[in-house]
Amino acid sequence: MLTEVRDAVCIVHGPSGCVHHNFSLLHATLLANDRLEVPRLLSTGLTENDIIFGGEEALEEAIARGLSLSPAPAAVFVLSTCIVETIGDDTEAVCAKARGVPVIAVPTAGFLGGVFETGVKNALSAVASLARPAPAAEKTLSANLVGEKNLEYGVDENAAEIARLLSRLGIGINLRFVRGIGTEDVGRLGSAAVNVLREPALRPVGEDLRRRFNTPYVDSFPAGLAGTRRFLEEAGRVCGIDASAAVEEERAYQAEMLSRFSEIAGSRVCFRSPHPMLETDPDAVAVCTECTEALNLTVDPDGAAIPFPYPAPVGTAGTRRMLHRWSVLIRGKERK
Structure with missing residues (x-):
């Protein structure tokens, strides 16, 4: 997910095998979706010596290496692994040092009770930390798509469908959070009128963004026909829009689709x-x-x-x- 912040660099703080697994998965999936890209993904490459005596120095070196890349990154995300949590590296303290570019620690070690969704939530919160609340006057009638499954088949088609549905209510898309964006784009996160979460499991993220930016949310992309009409009703309710006409238009559209x-x-x-x-x-x-x-x-x-x-x-x-x-x-x- 964090590799979708195009001008950022991600560092996996752990042994080389940890980043190899992630790089292989990302690279294969990108190729399967006709995206000929190489993820900007680095590793601290911890050795046995680092694991015994601490890996913070290796992390410092990896951050310096990441910042020296061309083009220079606008942000650096540091993902922790099980081994660095076990040995007690203070990843946050290393990342907090002033470097002129935000270096953000993302806790993604799952062995202490977290699951995959926990890492997703932590990643989204990490990116959100780059944004600041927008004044009420700067709010626009638009939506953020939050937590899209970037490895999901049809991810862009799903986003296009949400954009089509919201357009029935006069709501545009402000930001796909996080897919194909730059660090500067994240600054717009707080200016949307509503956040649309990919799935209900992301409700904690929705609540976090509500606290940060006072932005309400719809808790899931719609599933099926009746679910789509309910989605329009809910999005309209959250944004203070009468959705009845949009719902009837969609109902007629669905009937025509079924006739095919x-x-x-x-x-x-x-x-x-x-x-x-x-x-x-x-x-x-x-x-x-x-x-x-x-x-x-x-x-x-x-x-x-x-x-x-x-x-x-x-x-x-x-x-x-x-x-x-x-x-x-x-x-x-x-x-x-």
């Missing part, structure tokens, strides 16, 4: 888990049930095998893409 799939109406389907190791997403089940009823499909063990989407489709556009996949699978079953 009339050829699969009445078909037999059988829903299955997308993967044996994945738990079924309740939101995905609800969306599938909604679409099954809307298209008068019959759930039958011998029907076309339809995997539950993971994650649940975002908005009307995401639901349309899901139904297109259903159509392909149903027609394939019928041809056999």
Whole structure:
């Protein structure tokens, strides 16, 4: 996530293997999304000697190396690892030294009870520390998209769908926090009228941003058709906008979209888990049930095998893409 602050450098404070794992994952995912980029990701490369006697000197050297890069970074984020938390390095004290560029410690060691989401929350809070509250007069009728899943397939399509929906209410997009932005862009974080969180797990981040910038939030991207209409109602309520016309426009838009799939109406389907190791997403089940009823499909063990989407489709556009996949699978079953 922090590598999406394009003019920043990220330093993983730990052994080289820790950064290798992250770099490999990021690089492969970027290539899969046709982004030919190399993440600006450095490592302190702690050795056994550093682990025994402390790694703060190695961190100082890595920060100096990061600041010497060309182009020079506008910010440096230092991510802690399990090993430096174990040996007790004072990462925050090292980062707090004046260097002319913000160097921000991000606690991301998970072995002390944190989970993946904890690291995401800490990362978002770290980036938010670069912004300052905007005066009320500088607030605009716009939204921040908070906590997008940058490794998620369709991340940009999902953002475009949220932008389309909010435009029905006259609300623009202020900032994608954090995706494809610069350090200077973060300064606009407090000027939005509403924050739209990617998922409910980010509510603590929403509360943090509310405290910092007095910005209310909608706690999730919408899933499915009814969920999309509720999203419009909630965004309108938060921003003091009557959303009734926008909701009816979206309802008509959804009806027209469903009519395009009339050829699969009445078909037999059988829903299955997308993967044996994945738990079924309740939101995905609800969306599938909604679409099954809307298209008068019959759930039958011998029907076309339809995997539950993971994650649940975002908005009307995401639901349309899901139904297109259903159509392909149903027609394939019928041809056999």
